[in-house]
Amino acid sequence: MAESLAASFEAVRQRTEALCSPLNIEDYIPQAVEFASPPRWHLAHVTWFFETMILQKYQPDYQVFHEDFNFLFNSYYQSAGERAVRAQRGVMTRPTVDEVYQYRHYVDQHMIAFLSQPLTDEVSALVTLGLNHEQQHQELLLMDLKYVFSLNPLFPVYDADKNLVADHNTQQGWLSFGEDLYTIGYQGDGFCFDNEVSPHKVYLQDFEISKSLVTNGEYLEFIEAGGYQQFNHWLDEGWSWVQANEIRAPLYWHKIDGEWFYYTLAGLKKLDPESIVCHVSYYEANAYAAWKGCRLPTEFEWEAASGALDWGTRWECTSSPYQAYPGFCISEGAVGEYNGKFMINQMVLRGGASVTPAGHSRPTYRNFFHPQMRWQFSGIRLVK
Amino acid sequence: MAESLAASFEAVRQRTEALCSPLNIEDYIPQAVEFASPPRWHLAHVTWFFETMILQKYQPDYQVFHEDFNFLFNSYYQSAGERAVRAQRGVMTRPTVDEVYQYRHYVDQHMIAFLSQPLTDEVSALVTLGLNHEQQHQELLLMDLKYVFSLNPLFPVYDADKNLVADHNTQQGWLSFGEDLYTIGYQGDGFCFDNEVSPHKVYLQDFEISKSLVTNGEYLEFIEAGGYQQFNHWLDEGWSWVQANEIRAPLYWHKIDGEWFYYTLAGLKKLDPESIVCHVSYYEANAYAAWKGCRLPTEFEWEAASGALDWGTRWECTSSPYQAYPGFCISEGAVGEYNGKFMINQMVLRGGASVTPAGHSRPTYRNFFHPQMRWQFSGIRLVK
Amino acid sequence: MAESLAASFEAVRQRTEALCSPLNIEDYIPQAVEFASPPRWHLAHVTWFFETMILQKYQPDYQVFHEDFNFLFNSYYQSAGERAVRAQRGVMTRPTVDEVYQYRHYVDQHMIAFLSQPLTDEVSALVTLGLNHEQQHQELLLMDLKYVFSLNPLFPVYDADKNLVADHNTQQGWLSFGEDLYTIGYQGDGFCFDNEVSPHKVYLQDFEISKSLVTNGEYLEFIEAGGYQQFNHWLDEGWSWVQANEIRAPLYWHKIDGEWFYYTLAGLKKLDPESIVCHVSYYEANAYAAWKGCRLPTEFEWEAASGALDWGTRWECTSSPYQAYPGFCISEGAVGEYNGKFMINQMVLRGGASVTPAGHSRPTYRNFFHPQMRWQFSGIRLVK
Amino acid sequence: MAESLAASFEAVRQRTEALCSPLNIEDYIPQAVEFASPPRWHLAHVTWFFETMILQKYQPDYQVFHEDFNFLFNSYYQSAGERAVRAQRGVMTRPTVDEVYQYRHYVDQHMIAFLSQPLTDEVSALVTLGLNHEQQHQELLLMDLKYVFSLNPLFPVYDADKNLVADHNTQQGWLSFGEDLYTIGYQGDGFCFDNEVSPHKVYLQDFEISKSLVTNGEYLEFIEAGGYQQFNHWLDEGWSWVQANEIRAPLYWHKIDGEWFYYTLAGLKKLDPESIVCHVSYYEANAYAAWKGCRLPTEFEWEAASGALDWGTRWECTSSPYQAYPGFCISEGAVGEYNGKFMINQMVLRGGASVTPAGHSRPTYRNFFHPQMRWQFSGIRLVK
Structure with a gap:
């Protein structure tokens, strides 16, 4: 059991780093809006979870990697003490990306050693929670990256092979x-x-x-039928949101010279009406x-x-x-x-x-x- | 049936005006915050409902009292056309309070005549809805009035006999x-x-x-136990709200020289610990x-x-x-x-x-x- | 000298009340924006000046009219102690308009008695300052009233004889x-x-x-030449202001069915191109x-x-x-x-x-x- | 004359890059507040000035380095066309820092060739303006960097040898x-x-x-005398600013365990009372x-x-x-x-x-x- 947990640990931790492999150092830094976080922060925060919730509590004599990291990489756990202001995650350039990777590897080493010991059910459950937490941040990392990239007029390509919105229905009725x-x-x-x-x-x-x-094609009919201009389809707060933000289409859609495109992690693409x-x-x-x-x-x-x-x-x-x-x-x-x-x-x-x-x-x-x-x-x- | 509806109509309409009897002309005007409305507006808006939803639709040859009133006294019914900006209800001083009462009485007269005729079930239901709507605004009128009065350092008395928060429990267990x-x-x-x-x-x-x-006494224990200072009791957005607004007690509570008071429609009162x-x-x-x-x-x-x-x-x-x-x-x-x-x-x-x-x-x-x-x-x- | 000061005092005080003669009670109350104040407040505030700066300091045994009025009607004089929040001047309905007039007349009586005595130069200067202060508020009262009235879709008339923007040049060159x-x-x-x-x-x-x-005619040429659409005429912050507030013409101008009107204290009027x-x-x-x-x-x-x-x-x-x-x-x-x-x-x-x-x-x-x-x-x- | 302009050009351009030599790639990216810009943007923007104002106008057949850069690196010159939103300079991670340096070197090469030709007075003046502009951005770069670094709880050191606020008076009286x-x-x-x-x-x-x-010592007397708590020293808008932002000392000052420190480009230092x-x-x-x-x-x-x-x-x-x-x-x-x-x-x-x-x-x-x-x-x- 402990062995398979260790294997899961290594797999999840490696996948996070694999997701970052197409990134330049620059891409690790920006925070475009308060609800999104930089890759650098995601990498460190999921590591902080293991250090704070597992190693510091259950591994005797564990030495924290850096005493300021609890402050810097706590997200919202008030019980875990003071934390850096959420809106300023994109302002931090130190520790550097390289240091964040060192932090990851330091914690990984200690976690792997820790996981080779017999664990109580409570601790196993906590490690499993940490891995599920990291998986959630893997998805957030892609969501946040897409959001930041979408604001760049160059429409950067994260991975040319992955058109991550081109999925089609397999069933009808x-x-x-x-x-x-x-x-x-x-x-x-x-x-x-x-x-x-x-x-x-x-x-x-x-x-x-x-x-x-x-x-997309079905949704386009709603747009073309004036769906964003008719209050009666909308919840009252939804209608206010449409008007205040001049919403006219799903996020990432662009109408260019009369034709619809959308930004994907593979870059700007012509809208596929068959895609979901x-x-x-x-x-x-x-x-x-x-x-x-x-x-x-x-x-x-x-x-x-x-x-x-x-x-x-x-x-x-x-x-x-x-x-x-x-x-x-x-x-x-x-x-x-x-x-x-x-x-x-x-x-x-x-x-x-x-x-x-x-x-x-x-x-x-x-x-x-x-x-x-x-x-x-x-x-x-x-x-x- | 129509007769009892007419009687209900008169009773509800009169109660609204009775609720306003302790007011000065000045009290009819202010809107303290966007979610509250002035008495003058409540009086006219509930009347607008009957004029627009009943008389204009079902009473042939009905002459509207004033053609601008649909614009001025519509609340949120987008189907009923353009309406004045909600946040500016307190800015309007014309039509005057006297004219608003004339408007009420004009519509009342026509409604009473209208209700003396045989009505379809649909129309009866609509009149009943209008009366329930007016009752809702009777309560809103008191809520809004209390809010505005509470901001006045003189703590005005609406009705000295009504301490509208001094209710005690009748059951336990x-x-x-x-x-x-x-x-x-x-x-x-x-x-x-x-x-x-x-x-x-x-x-x-x-x-x-x-x-x-x-x-109040039980709630005071929560306050004194530091309830407003401990994040762990609170929803995350609730905790943000407490901090951003420096909330320390229920609305209308005041701590004066170490003692708790609360503002009621009967004026500022010493807090009753037995009251709900x-x-x-x-x-x-x-x-x-x-x-x-x-x-x-x-x-x-x-x-x-x-x-x-x-x-x-x-x-x-x-x-x-x-x-x-x-x-x-x-x-x-x-x-x-x-x-x-x-x-x-x-x-x-x-x-x-x-x-x-x-x-x-x-x-x-x-x-x-x-x-x-x-x-x-x-x-x-x-x-x- | 004291005699002429007393005469000035009476003249200025009476003119303030004369300016209010076209008002309904309702009109005394609203505050449309933070920078404007209600007539009720102007009437009381200028009186507060005489009570606080003159009578309380220089008239032995003077009894203040009401002890809360210093708090309520101080404008921005931090030296004079706490004051009500500026943005909530329109929320106060008590003291009533009638009580404010009583306050004025009480202070007037005491001031007139006070001014019948020999005064030091210092006190005379202070009274004169108070009168100039009241004159400033006479103008503010009209400015603020025009602003509030202009927001009312009924475009109320303050005084049908005064088209207070219809002034023409008398000289050229x-x-x-x-x-x-x-x-x-x-x-x-x-x-x-x-x-x-x-x-x-x-x-x-x-x-x-x-x-x-x-x-107006010359300014209209600027509008028609696209003056509000061309950044190069504007200071940088002015251009931001134009865009953020969608400014397209002077305040109070309305284009209705292709024709220009403006709101005046005499109501809505067709734009006079010869007027300044x-x-x-x-x-x-x-x-x-x-x-x-x-x-x-x-x-x-x-x-x-x-x-x-x-x-x-x-x-x-x-x-x-x-x-x-x-x-x-x-x-x-x-x-x-x-x-x-x-x-x-x-x-x-x-x-x-x-x-x-x-x-x-x-x-x-x-x-x-x-x-x-x-x-x-x-x-x-x-x-x- | 042209020769010395070329020499100035090279000196100024090299100094900008020298100022960036202590930076990591990460440091080039963040924009902490709207009024500050990232180093990456400064580097590109001053280059944009030479490309747009000089090479594109006066150098026949000049090929722009990248057609999107005018959009990305224009600051506020509305005449030069559309530009990226100022507040989002910190969101852009592409072009990368390396590509920005390529852009600089590409423009440098063309400018140096361009400056070797005889120049009109008008063009010389424009180049000189560009160099003064770049010098202004050299200073802004340090200001902005200090601001961003100051928000990092690690108080990063830009240059340990430069305590850039430790200047003393040389004269008295x-x-x-x-x-x-x-x-x-x-x-x-x-x-x-x-x-x-x-x-x-x-x-x-x-x-x-x-x-x-x-x-610093003299200013500290003002602080200790309650200068930030007494409205009468302050302009009215200054006093509002002090209260709204809870200003208690100059920017970058920190009181830690009763002792004053300040953040400098050489890191956090104990306050020097003799320094200006x-x-x-x-x-x-x-x-x-x-x-x-x-x-x-x-x-x-x-x-x-x-x-x-x-x-x-x-x-x-x-x-x-x-x-x-x-x-x-x-x-x-x-x-x-x-x-x-x-x-x-x-x-x-x-x-x-x-x-x-x-x-x-x-x-x-x-x-x-x-x-x-x-x-x-x-x-x-x-x-x-």
Whole structure:
């Protein structure tokens, strides 16, 4: 068991560095907006998790790599003490990228030694949490990088082979589900986050759910029908958001000389109408569904239907606000700050995206974002 | 039926004016913050509803009182056309208060004549909606007036006899409810809002709900235990709100020379520790519950328990985000903008307050506010 | 001397009330923006000056009218203690308008008695300052009232006989002045503000100054030539201001169905091309002058030329930042806060407007506003 | 003449790169605040000036290095076309630092060839302007770098040998100047900026000017006497700035365990009381002077006295707003945007700082900043 944990540790840690291999030193630094972080920070922060939560607590005589790093690379764990202002992550040029890699390798060495010892279940669970945490940051790293690159008029290419939004539907039609009690929440014995338990019954009405996600071409019809100009499709705050930000299309779409393009991690591409629409906010997903005379699934409907769906190329907007499941209980200490304190004003997304690490998600996984956010790889599935 | 509707019409309309009887002309004008409106505007807006939604549509040859009033007194009904900027309601001094009363009386006259005719069910329903709408504004009028008055260093008295926050609990202890399917939503044949239907089954786990609401004295213990200084009780956005706004106590509380007072509609009063705490935000209610090792009820738990509760002195914070019930369908036209478009980023409150018009609320009634709001007469009931 | 001061006192005090005679109670209340104040506040604040600066200091046994009024009606005199937040002047409905008039009359009575006694020069000077202060607020009252009324879609009429922007030039052509030393600053023995002294020599180059002010028709040519769309006429911060606020014309101008109107204190009127342009910011005045290949006068040029100019219908924008004259010395106490502390980021305007009380201004008078402000009755005179 | 211009060109261009020699790639990227720019941008922008203003206009067949660079590296020259948003200079990671150096060397090569030809006076003047422009950016580069580094809790060292704020006074006492006409403005035949001409007479009153600049020790007395807590020393907007930003000391000062330190380009150092105070805003300089019963010099007094002063370690705050000299005329085209359009809301500083390139400043040189700015190396000289 400890051996396979060590193997997982090495695999996850190496994948993070592999994701950075196309980057120049310059690319590690900028923070374009407060909600995005620089690659340099992601690399260090996930390492900080292992150093602070594991090595400092459970490895006797462990010497911290640098005493200022707790301050610099803590994200939001108030229990772990003071931390640098979030908005200034892009201002820090020291420690350098090279020093951050040294930090990673120092912690890796100690972690690998640590993982060769017999571990308590509690510690194993914490290491597993750290690996899932790092996987989340792998996806955030790509999201944040795409956002920063998209602001550059040169539209930089991250990886020419990966057109990370060119996914097509494999199924069509609708699936029907009957009014019934369904059990929701993680019931396996592997890892899951604290927000996925405990399993509990939810009563659902009849619903039909689409086997396909909305495509760029379908979404374009909404745009061309004036969807962004008609208040009646929109939630009131969504309509204010559209007007205040002059939203006219999904994030990363550009109309150039009358033709639609979109920025992808493979550079600027002509819009593929068959590809699944990506980078829409909850407001847009909800407005599109209203315009179609449909609605979005609740997260419970989605979970109930998930076994019959082909999912995993987009995070799918649900109509469920992010709330605690019955019996949800916040853990003691810093780990307890992982999920519970964000349960307000955010909407649940289910499924997973092409940028989500393989094996990271599952049918009970609950992702969440504020309703105006759209730098995540989000898509739309309809229910009627 | 039409006769009793006419009687209701007169009663509701007169009560609005009675609520304004303690006011000076000056008091009708100011708008202290964007979310509050001046009495002058409330008086005209509820009248506008009857003129625009009923008389202009269903009374042939009706002459509008003043052609600019649709623009001036529309609140948020985009279907009803352009409207004055919400934030500038307090800037308007014309039409004068006297002219607004003339407008009321002109519309009243025409409405009374109109109501003496046989009405279709559709029109009756619309008039009833207008009366419930006016009752909502009766409560808003008191909320807004209290807010404006509270900013005046003279702490004006609205009505010396009404200490509108001095309500005490009549019951103590806990009620237990068993895991089961409960039916939620309005099932009667009287009026209800579109957000209360259709009735549907919800599966609830075991829960115990308090028979009493949290008192000022109990809440003071939270304050004195440092509740506003400890991040771990708070949702992340709640903690930011506390810090950004230097929140240290419920709205309207003042610590003067070491002693607690609160502003009421009867003026500044010494804090009554036995009285039920009022004017707390969802963030505060949630933090208080966490500090007590309890939680807030969901709106479904509240509704299931409501028959056994003594409710109606405070709007009770629930942990339920304001969302559509299964099968919720937005009506056509302006009336359809009543509820549905606000179903984002708001939390449901259940019950009713001492300032809520008698008979206006019911066990299925769903009130809603943003989680930072606290000028409503809100209180806290715990669940464990 | 004391007798004439008493007569002046009564005249000035009565004129303030006369200016309010067309108002309804409602009109006394609103504050549309932070820089404008309600009539109710102006009435009380100028009275506060006499109570606080004169009666409380120099009249033994004087009983203040109400102990909270110092807090409520102090404007910015930090030496005089705490004061209500400026932005909330429009929120206060108590003391009522009637009580404010009672306050005025109470203070008037005591002042008139006080002024019947022999006064020291120091006290006489202070009373005279108070009267000049009240005259400044008479003009502010009209400026602020016009601003609030202009936001009302009904375009209320303050006084149908006063079209307060319909002034025409009486002279044409240019005046030449030779390079020389000129003496600047007040040299008489009447009242002047501390910012007008001491007189001192200023060396001026040759200049020619226009005998007429720019008219609406001339300014319209600038608009129609695209003046608001061409960055090169504008100061950098002026250009940002134009773009951020979508400025397209002077304040109060409205283009309705292709025709220009402007709001005046006599209501909405068709633009008179012969009338002198009004309500332009320094940015606009400067851009207009640049577009004409001219420039604005310095305040010293204006003063040197003033004897030969017909001035007094508009405050004339000068290119001089508001700074201290050589030897300027801030007085002790609250009176010292009158002028000196505002000597940053503001531009001097010279002359006077049709809304300026008769006899209030003089050739050495220095008015001042921030460069983006335009609710004052400002106009443009060119120099080449 | 052309030969010495070529030599100057090479010297200035090399110095810019020498200033960057202590930097890591990471350090070239961040932009901490909108008013500061990344080293990478400075390096490219000064090069853009030569490419756009010289080579593209005067060198036939010149091929631009990259067609997007005009967009990316234009600063504020609206005449030169569209430009990237200023606030996002820190977001750009491409072109890379290496590519920016290639750009520099490409332009250098072409400029050196271009300068070997006979040049018109107009072109020579433009090249000289470009070199002075680059020298200004050399100083900005150090200012901006210091600002970014100062936000890093590690307090990075730019150059351990350069304690760039440890300058001491060499003279003490006061110099007297008599009331007289003085000639102000550049009268030599070398280079000067358009804002330094034309020379003109200014009449000054008697004044005495200090031979020394205010030291850290002297400024500390102001702090310890409560200078930052007493409104009466401050301009009104200065006092608001102090309170809104909780200003308690000059920029870069830190009180650690009761002892004062300051951040310098050589790292964090213990405060040297003998060293000349640095990084004060106009508001602070003005308040300090008021507290001492003195005032700041006008820029004309400073210039009149400059021959007798030992200046050049700090930019010296003057009480003069930045305005045009008599006869100031804005040049045609992009070069005309250099100075004139900033003549509003800024204050003149005279002299020069230890970070100012040798030979760049002169007695008539007019530097300028907004009154709240203090990342420039500014100091205080008193007048009485």
